[in-house]
Amino acid sequence: MSKRNTSVAKREARERLRAERERQAKREKVRRQAIVGGSALALLAVAGGVGVAVANMGGDSDNTDWGAVRTQIEDGGSGEFAADAPANTSGEDGLTIRIGEEDAANTLTLFEDPRCPACANFEQSIGDSVHAGIDDGTFAVEYVFGSFLDDRLGGSGSKNALTALGAALDVSPSAFLDLQAALYSEEFHPAESSDAFADDERLIEIAQEVPELEGNADFEAAVTDSTFAVWALQMSDKFDAAPDVSGTPTLKYNDEVVDVPKTPEDFAAVIEANSVQP
Structure with a gap:
């Protein structure tokens, strides 16, 4: 294999490794959000009921006071x-x-x-x-x-x-x-x-x-x-x-x-x- 081909192979391997790390990071982020979200719902259920908590979901982007x-x-x-x-x-x-x-x-x-x-x-x-x-x-x-x-x-x-x-x-x-x-x-x-x-x-x-x-x-x-x-x-x-x-x-x-x-x-x-x- 020529030096050029070796360099290309190494670069492709690095890109695959980087992509896999990004995928793993995204999966870990989703897992953490699910844990946090579940804990938040549990706390809200104790404080005032899950119904109110769910009703308020999705409202963070309403800019109106x-x-x-x-x-x-x-x-x-x-x-x-x-x-x-x-x-x-x-x-x-x-x-x-x-x-x-x-x-x-x-x-x-x-x-x-x-x-x-x-x-x-x-x-x-x-x-x-x-x-x-x-x-x-x-x-x-x-x-x-x-x-x-x-x-x-x-x-x-x-x-x-x-x-x-x-x-x-x-x-x-x-x-x-x-x-x-x-x-x-x-x-x-x-x-x-x-x-x-x-x-x-x-x-x-x-x-x-x-x-x-x-x-x-x-x-x-x-x-x-x-x-x-x-x-x-x-x-x-x-x-x-x-x-x-x-x-x-x-x-x-x-x-x-x-x-x-x-x-x-x-x-x-x-x-x-x-x-x-x-």
Whole structure:
């Protein structure tokens, strides 16, 4: 073997050894994290229950001081957070999200919480039917979002997801609908006890499934800068003040509460039975 070949062989051997050491170091790091994580969960279980501990996981990347947002609202709106509503909204403080034909004879109002598993089930089974009704002019849809699961379970995933939905709505109604569908999809919707939506980067990652939001710097900045945090809390307040709404999802059709349908056929029957002819 020539000196050159010997040198190459030695260099390749050193590279293989270095790569193996890096793999071993990564495996050791994962093992240590698992031990530490398990110990932390055990301590949290003793202190306040594993449920609360799990609810708070994934929330380290939420840059919003929600207490400061609430104080700003109570003080009349002046503070560090923007008070603007997203584009494509209407009503007082931009808290009406109405999507569909402006003069639609019928209105479906959906009350949802982004972390709600029952809402995810509804959207996965009935969401396409809702969108079809919007498209063919059968009804317009008004969305009202709450964040009561953050209060009940701990964390800020509902509020943070709502800021992302506001940022999508600021782009277009179709971007909002597509992001809402993605957040509630079987692929991306977390367990109720998880606070995964508190992670800004996770929301941005999910938004890459939406063509209008993929690589959209303005949308991503609105999420990470908490541009619509004030609006999100005001929307949650609107949810809390809504009459005849005690859980999610709640459906109102022409302002009357209707049973939550389980299948597209059930939904079609509800719409047919309660629609006003134009």
